[in-house]
Amino acid sequence: xxxxxxxxxxxxxxxxxxxxxxxxxxxxxxxxxLDQHEFVAVLGPSGCGKSTLLRLTAGLMxxxxxxxxxxxxxxxxxxxDVGIVFQNATLLPWANVEDNVVFPAKHMRGRxxxxxxxxxxxxxxxxxxxxxxxxxxxxxxxxxxxxxxxARALFLNPDILLMDEPFSALDALTRDAMGFELLRLWQASxxxxxxxxxxxxxxxxxxxxxxxxxxxPGGVIADLPVPLGRPRDxxxxxxxxxxxxxxxxxxxxxxxxxx
Amino acid sequence: MSxxxxxxxxxxxxxxxxxxxxxxxxxPVVLPLFTFLSVLVLWEVGTRVFAVPSYILxxxxxxxxxxxxxxxxxxxxxxxxxxxxxxxGYGAAILISLPIAIGLAKSKxxxxxxxxxxxxxxxxxxxxxxxxxxxxxxxxxxxxxxxTFMISFFPLVVSMTTGLMATPPELIExxxxxxxxxxxxxxxxxxxxxxxxxxxxxxxSITLAVIxxxxxxxxxxxxxxxxxxxxxxxxxxxxxxxxxLAILVAxxxxxxxxxxxxxRLFFPWSLPKxxx
Ligand SMILES: Nc1ncnc2c1ncn2[C@@H]1O[C@H](COP(=O)(O)OP(=O)(O)OP(=O)(O)O)[C@@H](O)[C@H]1O
Ligand SMILES: [Mg+2]
Numbered sequence: 001x002x003x004x005x006x007x008x009x010x011x012x013x014x015x016x017x018x019x020x021x022x023x024x025x026x027x028x029x030x031x032x033x034l035d036q037h038e039f040v041a042v043l044g045p046s047g048c049g050k051s052t053l054l055r056l057t058a059g060l061m062x063x064x065x066x067x068x069x070x071x072x073x074x075x076x077x078x079x080x081d082v083g084i085v086f087q088n089a090t091l092l093p094w095a096n097v098e099d100n101v102v103f104p105a106k107h108m109r110g111r112x113x114x115x116x117x118x119x120x121x122x123x124x125x126x127x128x129x130x131x132x133x134x135x136x137x138x139x140x141x142x143x144x145x146x147x148x149x150x151a152r153a154l155f156l157n158p159d160i161l162l163m164d165e166p167f168s169a170l171d172a173l174t175r176d177a178m179g180f181e182l183l184r185l186w187q188a189s190x191x192x193x194x195x196x197x198x199x200x201x202x203x204x205x206x207x208x209x210x211x212x213x214x215x216x217p218g219g220v221i222a223d224l225p226v227p228l229g230r231p232r233d234x235x236x237x238x239x240x241x242x243x244x245x246x247x248x249x250x251x252x253x254x255x256x257x258x259x
Numbered sequence: 260m261s262x263x264x265x266x267x268x269x270x271x272x273x274x275x276x277x278x279x280x281x282x283x284x285x286x287p288v289v290l291p292l293f294t295f296l297s298v299l300v301l302w303e304v305g306t307r308v309f310a311v312p313s314y315i316l317x318x319x320x321x322x323x324x325x326x327x328x329x330x331x332x333x334x335x336x337x338x339x340x341x342x343x344x345x346x347x348g349y350g351a352a353i354l355i356s357l358p359i360a361i362g363l364a365k366s367k368x369x370x371x372x373x374x375x376x377x378x379x380x381x382x383x384x385x386x387x388x389x390x391x392x393x394x395x396x397x398x399x400x401x402x403x404x405x406x407t408f409m410i411s412f413f414p415l416v417v418s419m420t421t422g423l424m425a426t427p428p429e430l431i432e433x434x435x436x437x438x439x440x441x442x443x444x445x446x447x448x449x450x451x452x453x454x455x456x457x458x459x460x461x462x463x464s465i466t467l468a469v470i471x472x473x474x475x476x477x478x479x480x481x482x483x484x485x486x487x488x489x490x491x492x493x494x495x496x497x498x499x500x501x502x503x504l505a506i507l508v509a510x511x512x513x514x515x516x517x518x519x520x521x522x523r524l525f526f527p528w529s530l531p532k533x534x535x
Contacts, residue, residue, distance in 0.1 A: 058436050078436040090429040094451050094528045107439045107447055136528060 007071060007160060007192035008034040008057055014065030015052050026052050028217035030066070036159075037190040041203035044213030045253065050196045052218070054162045057194060058082050070160065083153035087165040089145040091137040091152075097124060098133040101151045123151045126185065143174040150182070160192045168198060176234065179206055183232070200249050201237055204228070212252050222252050317498040322505065325498035329487075338506060340483035341472045344400065345514070348407020349468035352415050353461070355408070360419030361445060370420075381413040385471070389478045398479050406478075407471030411464040418460025422453025454529040458522045465514045469507065484510070 015027040026049040034040050042050050055061050056068045059078040068075045070082070091100045101120040102112045124133055127147040137145055146166060153161060167175045179202060186193060197203050203210050204226055212222040227245060228236055236242065283290055299319050305311070306318040313321050326334075359377075363370040389406050396402035426449050434444045450457075476485030484503050491500035522529060 055432070058432075060432055060435055078438050082436065084433065084436055086429040086433075088427070088429070090427045090433070092430075092448070092451065094454075094526075103447075104433075104437050107434060107443055108437045110443065138528070 005035060006033045006069070007036045007038070008032075008194065009069045010053070010056075010066065011069070012066035013053075013056065013063045013068055015049065015056065015061075016064045025217040027063075028219050030218070030220055032211060032220055032223065034192050034194060036192055038209065039186060039193045039195065039207050040209045040211060041195045041197055041207035042211045042213065043197060043200065043203050043249065043253065044218065045215045046198070048213045048215050049218030050213065051164055054084070054164050054194060054196060057160070058084055058162055080156060081159045083156060083158035083161050085146075085149050085153045085161065085163040085166045088169055089137070089142075089149035091145060091148055093137055096134045096136055097129060097140070097148050097151075100137065100148050101155055103152060104155050120151075120155060123154050124148075126188070127151045127154075128181065141174075142170050143178060146170065146178065147181075150185070154185070154189075157189075158191065160194070161186075163193065163195045165196055165198065167202070175202070176205075180233070182206065183230075187230075200246050200253070204242065204246055204249070205232060205237060210249060212249060222249075224249070314495060314497045317501055321498045322501040325496070325500070325502035328491075328496065328499040328502070334506070337482055337484050337487050337503075338510065340480070341469070341476065341485060341507075342510065344403045344407055344475060344483070345465075345468040345472040345510075347400070347404045348471055349411055349465060351404060351408045352412040352464060352468070356412055356415040356419055360416050360423055361449075363416070363420045364423035364449070365445075377413065377416060380409075383409075385409045386474055389474055393475075393479045403472065403475035403480070406475040407468050410471035410474065411467040414463045414467065415457075415460045418456045418463075419453060422456025422460075423449045425456060426452040454526050455531070458518065458526070458529060461518050462515055465518050466511045469511045469514065473507065 010030045010032045013027060013030040014025070017024045017026055030049075030053065042053065044050050052061075056063055057070065057075065059070075059075045059082070062076075070079060092103065095103065098117065098120050099106075101124055102116045105116045106112045121133060124130060127150055129144060129147055129151070132140065132144065137148065140148070146169075149166070153163075167178050170178060183206060195203070195206060207226055209223065209225050211220055212224070213219065214221045224245075227241060237246070277285075302316075303318050303320060306316055311318075317325070329337075359373070363373060385406060388409075389402075392405055393402045396405060423445075430448050430452075431444065434448055439447075472483065473485035473488075476483040477489055480486040484507050488500045488503040488507075491497070491503065
């Protein structure tokens with residue numbers, strides 16, 4: 001524990017839920033580490049415990065087995081240095097874009113000051129929504145709403161960004177654009193990103209490493225670095241090597257889903 | 260003006276052709292007003308043609324004369340008596356249902372323990388308990404407010420609880436991840452999210468509150484529209500009883516529209532998309 005290099009680490013983590021139908025083992029023996037400023041995609045079939053993994057990291061629940069640590073310290077509750085982006089933007093429909101982005105400050109402290117507003121406007125500009133500060137979420141497209149969701153997660157300038165299928169509700173074109181946008185943000189202000197997705201191309205295009213999980217009980221079945229340099233663009237996945245790599249991932253997912 | 264529009268006819272947007280019924284649907288007042296007037300005319304004509312005695316169904320013109328049976332200050336006193344009880348009972352229902360709804364929404368334990376009791380209370384026919392309540396609480400405002408409260412309370416609790424639980428779980432997680440104090444989760448997330456639900460409850464309850472006030476006046480009162488109707492029927496003055504009824508309907512409508520107006524003015528985002 002002398003040298004804290006791991007941003008996030010799971011050591012033999014298991015999670016069992018008590019349900020009406022009896023105990024449900026969602027995660028079993030998960031060991032995984034994310035280095036600082038690393039972009040890791042988590043890929044796995046529906047219900048394998050990806051969101052649970054994210055909630056454990058966020059300190060929203062405690063593992064029933066093993067240990068989750070952030071920057072070397074066991075997670076014992078929510079932390080300030082973790083930002084979360086959800087599948088649906090889940091903005092406050094009555095608050096305009098700017099108020100949605102400053103919401104973390106307002107919610108934590110009960111009020112916002114000019115500095116918060118300046119900060120919010122700066123982040124709104126970096127996610128490409130300048131001029132939309134006073135719009136209500138209902139007036140924005142799905143992609144724009146998700147940009148607001150990302151801006152809100154970035155507002156407290158977290159070291160760790162947890163993203164739970166953030167683009168899965170968007171159409172294919174917007175989805176790609178948002179992916180590159182995210183990479184740009186991440187390169188401008190490095191963070192450790194845990195990016196959960198169902199999409200193999202999305203995982204490969206964005207991440208340094210892809211973690212593949214098995215169906216329930218969820219566990220890590222593969223942890224593969226992505227053999228692709230940066231910067232990346234639309235053509236990055238067209239090489240034979242990347243096609244093989246993605247086919248390999250697909251094989252892992254399909255195989256495990258049948259088994 | 261016309262020269263301009265004729266000069267550039269191609270700039271005019273091509274509007275889709277509308278049939279007469281489509282155009283009528285778009286006009287908000289015309290259709291209901293037409294229906295209403297038609298009913299009045301049919302009513303008037305029907306009662307005259309078939310010579311219906313006024314104690315069975317007075318013609319609208321006879322009811323109109325019923326308004327003259329009492330002078331304006333007396334009408335206002337009756338209206339105010341009913342309105343006051345209705346609003347006090349309604350206010351009490353709002354004030355009491357809110358903390359209960361918050362408790363039910365936040366605590367599974369509380370909702371399991373309390374909900375059956377609420378349903379039992381709701382199943383008690385208030386009209387039947389009203390005399391008992393009057394005996395217990397006396398003949399001042401208190402029993403009337405309690406009766407009004409009992410009638411208008413349940414839809415409020417249900418709609419508020421439903422609304423408070425309709426908040427997306429992600430936002431509750433966001434709140435927890437920010438380690439915000441509990442009361443802010445309620446005031447900044449759950450309550451605003453519940454607003455559309457709360458308003459549908461408020462709209463149902465305001466008309467129930469008028470019913471509650473009238474019921475309480477039927478049982479024991481010396482003024483109020485409910486009292487006036489009962490008194491008039493017992494004296495066989497049917498047209499003026501009908502006039503009282505018309506005032507009750509108008510009162511309910513005005514109260515209901517006032518609640519809608521408050522929602523439209525102060526919480527426009529909480530309206531369903533189609534009505535914006
Ligand atoms: N609070 C809970 N109580 C009971 N069971 C739960 C709870 N949270 C999750 N589960 C169950 O645990 C399993 C894993 O859930 P989780 O949401 O982590 O999966 P996921 O991989 O994110 O799925 P998806 O791809 O559909 O989002 C599921 O079977 C789910 O039903
Ligand atoms: Mg999930």
